[in-house]
Amino acid sequence: MNKFELTRFAFIKAALKNRLPQLALIVLLLAGFLFAIVAGILGTPVGNRNFGIVFVWIAWWAVLILVVVPFLGRGWCAVCPIPVVGDWLQRGAILEPVSKKKTRLNLRIPAKFRNMWLQNISFILVALFSSVILTTPRVTSAVLAALLFMGIGLSMIFERRAFCRYLCPVGGFIGLYAQTAPSELRIKDKNVCAKCNGKPCYNGSQLGAGCPWDVFPGGLTKNTYCGLCLECMRTCPYDNIAFNLRPFSTDLEKPSGRMDEAFKAFIMLGAAMVYAYVFMGSNGILKLAAYHIFTPAWFAYAAGFLVFLLFFLPGSFWLTVKIADVSLPVSGRRFASASTALIPLGLMFWAAFSLSFVLTNATYILAVISDPLGLGWNLFATASLAWQPVLTSLVAPAQTLVLVGGLIWSVRTAQKTAPQAGVSAIPVAAYCLAASLLMLWLLI
Amino acid sequence: MKQSEASARVLIAVLCIGVVLVPFLFWKQTPMIRARMAETGGWSPAVIRARVGEPLHLKFTSEDVMHGFAVGQMALAAVDIEPGKVSETTLTFQKPGIYTFYCTRWCGPNHWRMRGTIEVSGAGSGNPEPASRPLYVDLGLNLDTPHPADIIPVEKPSASRGQVFLSRVPDPSTYQSTGTYRSHSPVQIFMDLGTTRLTDLQRWDVVVAIWAQNTSAAGLADGKELYAQNCAACHGESGAGDGVYADTLAAMGAESQVGMSGTREMSIKKPVNFTKPDLLGASPALLQGKILRGGMGTGMPMWGSIFSDEQIWNLVAYLYTFQFK
Amino acid sequence: MKVKRHQVYLFGLALLAGMVAFAPMPFTGNSQPTVRTFRIEASQFAFDPGEIKVNPGDTVHIELVSMDVVHGLYVDNYGVSVTADPGQTAKITFIADKAGSFRLRCNVTCGALHPFMLGKLNVGLNTWLYRSFGLAIIGILSSFAFIYTEREKQKI
Numbered sequence: 001m002n003k004f005e006l007t008r009f010a011f012i013k014a015a016l017k018n019r020l021p022q023l024a025l026i027v028l029l030l031a032g033f034l035f036a037i038v039a040g041i042l043g044t045p046v047g048n049r050n051f052g053i054v055f056v057w058i059a060w061w062a063v064l065i066l067v068v069v070p071f072l073g074r075g076w077c078a079v080c081p082i083p084v085v086g087d088w089l090q091r092g093a094i095l096e097p098v099s100k101k102k103t104r105l106n107l108r109i110p111a112k113f114r115n116m117w118l119q120n121i122s123f124i125l126v127a128l129f130s131s132v133i134l135t136t137p138r139v140t141s142a143v144l145a146a147l148l149f150m151g152i153g154l155s156m157i158f159e160r161r162a163f164c165r166y167l168c169p170v171g172g173f174i175g176l177y178a179q180t181a182p183s184e185l186r187i188k189d190k191n192v193c194a195k196c197n198g199k200p201c202y203n204g205s206q207l208g209a210g211c212p213w214d215v216f217p218g219g220l221t222k223n224t225y226c227g228l229c230l231e232c233m234r235t236c237p238y239d240n241i242a243f244n245l246r247p248f249s250t251d252l253e254k255p256s257g258r259m260d261e262a263f264k265a266f267i268m269l270g271a272a273m274v275y276a277y278v279f280m281g282s283n284g285i286l287k288l289a290a291y292h293i294f295t296p297a298w299f300a301y302a303a304g305f306l307v308f309l310l311f312f313l314p315g316s317f318w319l320t321v322k323i324a325d326v327s328l329p330v331s332g333r334r335f336a337s338a339s340t341a342l343i344p345l346g347l348m349f350w351a352a353f354s355l356s357f358v359l360t361n362a363t364y365i366l367a368v369i370s371d372p373l374g375l376g377w378n379l380f381a382t383a384s385l386a387w388q389p390v391l392t393s394l395v396a397p398a399q400t401l402v403l404v405g406g407l408i409w410s411v412r413t414a415q416k417t418a419p420q421a422g423v424s425a426i427p428v429a430a431y432c433l434a435a436s437l438l439m440l441w442l443l444i
Numbered sequence: 445m446k447q448s449e450a451s452a453r454v455l456i457a458v459l460c461i462g463v464v465l466v467p468f469l470f471w472k473q474t475p476m477i478r479a480r481m482a483e484t485g486g487w488s489p490a491v492i493r494a495r496v497g498e499p500l501h502l503k504f505t506s507e508d509v510m511h512g513f514a515v516g517q518m519a520l521a522a523v524d525i526e527p528g529k530v531s532e533t534t535l536t537f538q539k540p541g542i543y544t545f546y547c548t549r550w551c552g553p554n555h556w557r558m559r560g561t562i563e564v565s566g567a568g569s570g571n572p573e574p575a576s577r578p579l580y581v582d583l584g585l586n587l588d589t590p591h592p593a594d595i596i597p598v599e600k601p602s603a604s605r606g607q608v609f610l611s612r613v614p615d616p617s618t619y620q621s622t623g624t625y626r627s628h629s630p631v632q633i634f635m636d637l638g639t640t641r642l643t644d645l646q647r648w649d650v651v652v653a654i655w656a657q658n659t660s661a662a663g664l665a666d667g668k669e670l671y672a673q674n675c676a677a678c679h680g681e682s683g684a685g686d687g688v689y690a691d692t693l694a695a696m697g698a699e700s701q702v703g704m705s706g707t708r709e710m711s712i713k714k715p716v717n718f719t720k721p722d723l724l725g726a727s728p729a730l731l732q733g734k735i736l737r738g739g740m741g742t743g744m745p746m747w748g749s750i751f752s753d754e755q756i757w758n759l760v761a762y763l764y765t766f767q768f769k
Numbered sequence: 770m771k772v773k774r775h776q777v778y779l780f781g782l783a784l785l786a787g788m789v790a791f792a793p794m795p796f797t798g799n800s801q802p803t804v805r806t807f808r809i810e811a812s813q814f815a816f817d818p819g820e821i822k823v824n825p826g827d828t829v830h831i832e833l834v835s836m837d838v839v840h841g842l843y844v845d846n847y848g849v850s851v852t853a854d855p856g857q858t859a860k861i862t863f864i865a866d867k868a869g870s871f872r873l874r875c876n877v878t879c880g881a882l883h884p885f886m887l888g889k890l891n892v893g894l895n896t897w898l899y900r901s902f903g904l905a906i907i908g909i910l911s912s913f914a915f916i917y918t919e920r921e922k923q924k925i
Contacts, residue, residue: 027456031463038464042471045507048884049528093445094452135881279885284815287882360874361884373467375474376503376530384529387876392845396869400901404908411912433909437902444870444898481838509879510839527878550855551838677856688836688855 004245005188007233016230016243019095022079030081033144035372040141044374048387050137051372054364056144057134062358064174065350073178077171077227082147083164083212086155091209106159109166116260119172120267124309126169127271128302131279131290161212164227171227176264177347178223179251180409184244185217185226185233192240193218201232201241208234217241222251224261249344249409255337255417262336263314265343269435270309272349276442280356317342317431324427337421341414341428348406349439352399356443360389396444403443407436477504479511479525479547482554487545489560496566500535512548515562516750522548539568544749550677553689553696556745580733583627587733588740591725593631597648601768606653609646613637619650625658626757629727630764652768659761667762670755678715678743683766685717693743712743718766731760775918782911789903794896802826802864809833809873809888811840811853813880816873816888825868825893833859841877844890850876870895 007013015021032055040052047053068075088094090104126133126143133139151163164171187193201217204210208231211217215225217232233241278286278301289297314335321338322330330338363385370383377383414428478488494500504513506527514522515535523533537543547558580587610616618624619633628636630651637647659667672681678693680686697712735756738746747756805827810817811834823829833842833853842859843850846867853859873888 023452027459030456031459034460035463035467038467042467044505044528046528046878047881048878093449094456095446095449131882131885135884280887282815282819282888284812284817284819284886287814287885291882357884371530373471374505374528374530375470375476376505376532389843389845389874396897400897400904404901404904407905408908408912411909412915415912415916429909429912433905436905440898440901440905444895444901510877549839550835672857673854675856677854681856681858688834 002247003184005242006183006245007242012243017233019234022230023094025079026081026084029079030084033081033148037141037144037148039372040137040144042373043137045137046374047135047137048361048364049368049371049374051368052137052140052144053134054361054368056140058358058361059365062354062362064170065347065354066358069174069177069181070347070351071181072183072228073181073223074171074174074226074228075183076174077164078229080164082151082168083155083161085148086152086163087161087209087212089152090155090159096207104155105157107157109158109162113166115166116172116175116258116264118166119169120260120264122167122169123172123264123267123271124306127267128305129293130275131287132293135291160210160214161227165213165225172264173268173346175224176261176268176343178226180249180344180347181223182245182248182250184223184246184250185228185230186220186242186244187218188240188242190218192238196238196240200235200237204231205235205237208232210235221254222256224251224256249413252340252343252413253416255340255420257333257337257421259332259336262339262342263310265339265346266313266317267309268346269342269349270305270313272346272353273435273439273442274305274308276353276356276439280353280443314339317428320427320431321423324424328423330423334421334423338414338418338423338428340417340421341410341432343410344413345406345410345432345435348402348409349435352402352406352439352443355395355399355402359391359395361387362390363388399443400440403436403440407432475503476530477502477513479504479506479513479558480508481552482557483552484508486558487547487560491560492545492562494535494537494562494564496537496540496564496568498536498566500537500562501532502535503530503532505530509551510549511551511558513545514548516544516546517752518543524549535562537562537564539572540564540566541568541572546750548673553678553692553743555677556674559749578733578736579626579729583729585727585730585733587730587737591629591722591730593629593721593724595631595634595644596721596724597645599645601645601648601652603649603652603656603768605646606649606651607656609642610650610653613640613642613650620654620657622658625654626728626732629730630655630724630767632727655761655764655768659758663758664762664765666755667758667760670751670759671762674747675759679718680715683718683763685715685719687715690714696743711741715743718763721767723763723767728757728760731763732756735759773922775915775922778914778918779911782907782914786904786907786911789900789907800824800826802828804828804830806830807832809842810836811842811875811886812836813838814875814882814886816842816875816886818888820889820891822891823865823893825865827865827892828862829865829890830860830862833861838879839877840875840879840886843874843876845871845874847871852877865890865892868893869897 007016036052036056039050043050043052064076090106133143147168150167154163154167155161193199196218199216199218200207200210202210211232212229213225213227217236220226233243278290286301289295289301292298317339318330318335321335322328364387366382367385370380371377410432411425411429414425414432418425418428477492480486480488492500492502502513504523504525506525506529509527511525512522513525513531513533514520518535520535523531525531541564543562543564545560545562547555551558610620613619619636624633633651633654634647637650640647642650676687678687678689680690693712694714697714700711734744735751736746736748738744751759802824805823807818807821807830809821809831831842831851833840833851835853835855837855839852839854841850841852842861844863846869847863849861849863851859851861869892871890871892873890875883875886879886
């Protein structure tokens with residue numbers, strides 16, 4: 001395995017094990033998150049001049065989908081402010097859990113919800129209402145506040161980070177795409193874990209909480225559900241946890257074959273394509289249909305959206321694989337494993353789509369930091385900066401690079417995973433090609 | 445509890461509360477006039493108080509689309525109000541009274557309804573001028589009766605030709621005086637000229653000459669700009685009643701008539717077409733009256749508190765060019 | 770130096786990809802540059818017509834008519850723009866010297882969906898799109914060629 005352990009360097013290991021750097025970043029982000037909620041309520045209702053909208057849907061989103069997810073997988077989860085207050089309340093302390101007595105309910109999430117389906121639903125809900133959420137500051141604030149409320153609330157009732165693992169709409173796709181990242185958190189030596197009594201990495205100790213993600217670090221083989229919170233690094237008495245660099249999409253070499261994850265892949269792929277068509281296109285009626293929620297036009301849009309994501313895309317994939325070998329039964333595990341190739345494809349689709357609006361609207365970020373509440377401030381002398389797209393001539397070439405790169409990546413993935421599913425890579429590759437050509441046509 | 449834990453708790457609590465409280469406090473004590481399309485609220489607040497001689501500093505922001513601010517009958521440059529941005533201006537009033545402020549950038553078919561008032565109290569300089577009665581009131585004109593033109597020019601008349609003929613008419617001053625011009629429609633002047641021995645076209649030439657004498661290039665330019673900024677959106681850039689809101693207004697009228705059992709003349713309707721000859725049947729006083737008073741439910745705004753008399757005469761003069769040019 | 774067969778294939782494919790991406794295409798159509806006039810109606814939140822087409826070198830004359838609120842028109846890559854109030858048609862003229870597809874954007878905030886108020890200007894063919902299609906096909910072929918040559922390598 002060509003892995004490179006970063007934590008072999010003492011200063012890196014120390015920086016990750018020390019709570020303070022991570023905590024400082026978390027607290028900063030928590031303050032920013034609360035400020036975004038306040039700005040959404042008190043600030044201007046004009047989306048492109050409101051701190052909440054600009055910093056969540058342009059700045060944070062750009063960094064997330066273009067940098068953090070592709071390179072650090074679930075890196076955002078490591079510093080996300082939504083669950084932290086719940087964590088502190090569960091543990092009874094901020095810097096170290098002091099008492100082992102359970103003061104909270106700490107119920108276990110029922111087995112039938114311990115999968116990605118709730119996250120598929122929560123993402124679809126956000127997606128269906130996205131044209132209102134992304135353009136209306138008060139609604140963004142309501143959504144952020146609701147996520148915070150649920151994150152803290154669920155921690156009061158259930159054990160560990162129930163919201164993050166099973167409900168968070170962002171966590172679903174970050175987890176799926178984390179498998180493509182060139183970094184990972186893994187144990188160093190299995191035998192050390194075999195001899196370990198008590199497994200404080202999972203059960204907690206004086207040094208830290210047991211894995212909030214309900215993962216047993218000793219058995220961690222994929223990035224999907226590890227939130228990089230680094231608690232296990234702090235609790236392991238044998239220093240057996242490492243943070244490694246590794247080749248991209250190492251996790252995809254062994255498909256999980258799970259249907260909930262497969263559907264997450266189709267949902268993300270489909271959402272990127274629908275957004276490219278509706279929001280980057282020239283059809284105003286379609287955009288208004290997406291915006292005027294609960295009107296008949298919106299119901300038609302929502303129906304089309306759901307049919308495309310949940311029936312057309314998975315259905316046409318099934319058909320493509322089936323046509324290649326009609327006698328082969330394509331069901332459940334085989335279908336899900338074969339669709340592994342769509343994971344890197346979907347990530348690249350989202351990166352390409354995001355490039356369309358991030359570079360165009362980046363100047364809003366500069367303007368809004370000078371007057372985040374729309375009160376007439378000019379903190380950095382950029383309040384009257386006019387909107388001006390940047391690097392426009394680079395956008396189309398960048399999108400081509402990302403989409404063609406994504407296609408090659410997904411075909412390479414198909415070549416490794418399709419045989420494991422017992423299907424030929426060719427129909428999967430053909431499907432990826434068709435989707436890529438369509439996405440190129442929609443964006444360029 | 446360890447010192448570090450206590451400090452962490454305090455720091456985080458202070459930061460989180462501060463990040464919510466501080467913006468709230470700033471927001472609470474920043475006076476702001478928020479502009480929205482009339483359909484969703486218009487100006488908030490819509491009433492401002494001021495005192496004579498004291499500078500009134502105003503901050504504006506738009507909450508939806510492009511708006512602008514100006515005060516009626518005050519020579520003050522309009523201030524654009526961009527969505528999400530803050531604009532400022534300072535006004536000083538010399539006379540007490542109730543001033544009307546209004547939106548200066550078209551923001552929908554109800555843009556003209558976006559108005560508010562500034563109540564200026566205190567003692568002004570000099571005695572207050574009594575308001576003068578508009579000419580149409582003195583003339584006893586009914587603004588709402590139709591004014592068809594029974595006879596119209598077959599060719600385009602010329603003011604320069606008309607000037608020559610006017611000088612040959614006995615007692616030209618009775619025709620070309622401001623009083624006559626304003627109180628007579630072009631058709632009426634044409635008919636009055638029937639006593640002379642001029643041909644029909646020559647009489648129309650004289651009518652146009654009289655019009656030209658009662659305005660100027662600068663006045664027409666002012667009228668043209670006023671028309672473009674205030675009237676063209678409904679009445680059309682070519683005056684044909686085909687402005688961008690014409691269809692919307694017709695639809696609003698049709699909708700308002702559903703279930704109505706009474707008269708329909710004064711319901712919202714398509715804007716008037718100035719290229720139709722009816723305009724020639726209207727005197728400047730009538731047109732001024734319509735502009736001042738508005739359409740009483742037809743959707744035509746009332747401009748009395750917004751434009752000065754001079755501006756309205758310039759606009760009226762410009763309107764006739766849809767017939768003469 | 771022994772050049773392995775798969776290296777030749779991959780080099781060939783890379784060269785082909787380079788050509789598809791960058792080689793100048795033969796100028797399609799010998800149309801004389803003319804003046805083209807378009808009347809574009811802007812309303813919340815679209816342009817009508819949403820897409821306009823000209824030939825490279827044409828002089829493009831656009832009359833922007835705002836139908837409800839103040840809108841703007843900005844042309845990507847050209848950077849030219851104009852603002853129109855309802856009732857006041859705005860005019861803009863420029864020479865379409867860059868070929869390709871360029872988005873038209875509204876550049877006066879006009880409501881919630883303003884950032885998505887888009888249209889398209891097509892100057893000649895959207896050659897970059899076709900190049901991208903070509904690259905995608907080369908990409909997928911390369912992946913299969915790579916697998917094929919890897920298998921060949923293993924057989925040896």
